[in-house]
Amino acid sequence: MRVVIFQYDVYYGDVEKNLNKVKSLFEAADLQEDDVVVLPEMWTSGYDLENIDVHAANELEPIKTEISGLAGKYSVNVVAGSIPNKVDGEVYNTAFYVDKSGEQRHQYSKMHLVPMLNEPAFLAGGKDTSETFDLLGENAGLVICYDLRFPELFRDLVLQEAKVIFVVAEWPLARKDHWLTLLRARAIENQCYIVASNSIGTQDNGTTFAGNSVVYNPFGEALVQGSTDEEEILKAEIDLDYIDEVRKDIPIFDSRRKEMYKFL
Numbered sequence: 307m308r309v310v311i312f313q314y315d316v317y318y319g320d321v322e323k324n325l326n327k328v329k330s331l332f333e334a335a336d337l338q339e340d341d342v343v344v345l346p347e348m349w350t351s352g353y354d355l356e357n358i359d360v361h362a363a364n365e366l367e368p369i370k371t372e373i374s375g376l377a378g379k380y381s382v383n384v385v386a387g388s389i390p391n392k393v394d395g396e397v398y399n400t401a402f403y404v405d406k407s408g409e410q411r412h413q414y415s416k417m418h419l420v421p422m423l424n425e426p427a428f429l430a431g432g433k434d435t436s437e438t439f440d441l442l443g444e445n446a447g448l449v450i451c452y453d454l455r456f457p458e459l460f461r462d463l464v465l466q467e468a469k470v471i472f473v474v475a476e477w478p479l480a481r482k483d484h485w486l487t488l489l490r491a492r493a494i495e496n497q498c499y500i501v502a503s504n505s506i507g508t509q510d511n512g513t514t515f516a517g518n519s520v521v522y523n524p525f526g527e528a529l530v531q532g533s534t535d536e537e538e539i540l541k542a543e544i545d546l547d548y549i550d551e552v553r554k555d556i557p558i559f560d561s562r563r564k565e566m567y568k569f570l
């Protein structure tokens with residue numbers, strides 16, 4: 307399985323420009339059939355929350371149709387980052403996955419809203435429980451940015467046999483060390499692949515994002531890592547058999563004592 311992460315500077319509050327940007331990245335990426343393309347969080351608007359009602363899709367449209375078209379055109383699977391998404395008058399931060407036939411196969415709205423970026427004042431918290439989805443015949447998980455701080459969510463996905471967990475983000479530079487440390491810890495403690503996309507650049511509201519999109523293997527090694535401030539298309543081959551090797555050498559899932567944990 308090859309993953310292809312688009313790391314770039316999301317235009318603040320300009321859905322059309324962002325869509326054109328994504329289309330140009332698809333064109334530039336030299337994609338192969340079956341690649342898994344990964345976009346960042348809130349990639350249609352950035353954190354222009356004051357105007358989020360205007361930028362929000364309606365039940366993912368028309369963005370879902372655009373992404374389905376790109377998936378079909380390039381014969382690739384797309385972890386379509388997240389977008390502001392209006393459902394029954396509420397705006398959610400919703401990530402989705404479309405396979406190469408253009409069908410949407412999974413959707414997840416961010417359950418942990420981030421106070422540091424003022425999300426709870428403008429967005430509704432997702433009501434979807436943690437579920438895995440089928441990615442090229444394997445189980446995968448999809449979470450959004452601040453979710454990274456909740457190890458129980460990752461463990462839950464891995465106990466549902468997720469082998470790869472995608473973290474789509476707009477993670478600020480101010481906490482770059484947390485980003486890399488937590489991603490790596492999630493890979494090591496769950497012995498799974500972590501594929502993380504982040505944006506770069508400074509938004510009109512003054513927040514600078516940390517880049518450093520990265521893929522960690524189940525041993526905690528970075529297979530590829532972006533810079534802090536450059537636009538990049540990052541590619542990594544994922545060997546899912548390596549998960550079994552690591553779990554054989556360090557058998558934490560056999561050593562677990564779930565009957566002993568009081569609050570899990």
Ligand SMILES: NC(=O)CCC(=O)C(=O)O
Binds near residue numbers: 347453455475476481
């Ligand atoms: N977009 C986000 O959820 C940012 C999360 C963040 O800033 C943090 O956890 O720190």
